[in-house]
Amino acid sequence: MTRARTSTGAGALWGRTLLLGIILLWCLFPFFWLIMTSLKIGDRALNSPNLFQGPFGLQNYIAVFSQDFHLNLRNSFAVAGMTTILCVIVGSLAAYAIARLPLKRKLLWLSGVLAVSLFPPVALVPPLYEVWRTLGLLNTWEGLYIPYTSFTLPLTIFILTTFFAAIPRDLEEAAKMDGATPFQAFYKIIFPLAAPGVFAAAIIIFVSAWNEFLLASTFAPRNAEVAQTVPVAIAAFTGAVEFQRPIGTITAACVVVTIPMIIMALIFQRRIVSGLTAGAVKG
Known part of the structure; x- marks a missing residue:
């Protein structure tokens, strides 16, 4: 009986972990796509569906701050x-x-x-x-x-x-x-x-x-x-090159804009969670 309960508990733990991993991957994938697309040089950012196909560089970020x-x-x-x-x-x-x-x-x-x-x-x-x-x-x-x-x-x-x-x-x-x-x-x-x-x-x-x-x-x-x-x-925004579709520049700017929000959320996550949950309980 004890072994059965232990196996059931371990299975439930693994199931919850797997489900949490899927949800986490689902939530983080758009930001991963944003970063990879922002690093692509030239027209590859829009024409290549393969996230790992280069060439890669920081030209889009340079173009962002040049504007x-x-x-x-x-x-x-x-x-x-x-x-x-x-x-x-x-x-x-x-x-x-x-x-x-x-x-x-x-x-x-x-x-x-x-x-x-x-x-x-x-x-x-x-x-x-x-x-x-x-x-x-x-x-x-x-x-x-x-x-x-x-x-x-x-x-x-x-x-x-x-x-x-x-x-x-x-x-x-x-x-x-x-x-x-x-x-x-x-x-x-x-x-x-x-x-x-x-x-x-x-x-x-x-x-x-x-x-x-x-x-x-x-x-x-x-x-x-x-x-x-x-x-x-x-x-x-315009592209890093004249008349180029600016998807790379736009995604680079989106990454730059998102970083302060992520840092703020990580620093103050305890206060955010406590505030939202306290309101839910007290209300």
Whole structure:
């Protein structure tokens, strides 16, 4: 009986390991294809289906940075960073108010907030463009992170409300008895306790702003020295050789763009996982 159970347990372990390996391979293969294609020289990147057929080189990466791609990276970091900071600050205060104030029909409020985030941005592009042109916000960082914040803030509020609502009110009452104001109780006690949720929301906001294309291609389509972001620059890439189809250059740029996201995920993976799972359990 013991041997049978041991064999069954070993078989289940091997089965789970095999399944996990298949899923991991399935998830990593697109990135492997991206790297191999970006290293192919000339027209091989598009014409050769064999990933291991060369010649290989770094010409595509050289072509990427010869087109001022470092300026596009700077713009994307600045816009995504400002969007994240604004959403975290405003979203935390709004979520805390919804979670703590004695509001009626809170579920209806949250549903309305979430419904705003589902509104298609393309419907607002023409009027926003006219307003931005009048205010001189075209081809500026402000012209990008203001609408990014507006579209991402509802989801931020929805996520953070769950975390603030799960924190016991007794902690705030104890802080008030010690002489803390409501705002001091918020940023000294409640906000640090909700850090996993805040961090998970910040990652979602940053990635969403980093990858946004529609508004960036409309409000800052050309000048990399001013505000053109990474997705718009990749869409406008040319090849390493004139009149060459730029698949190699595009994949090289995609690898460069993906690396910071991977590094960020590896560094903060514990906080991301704890934030997402805590929200699932507490909600």
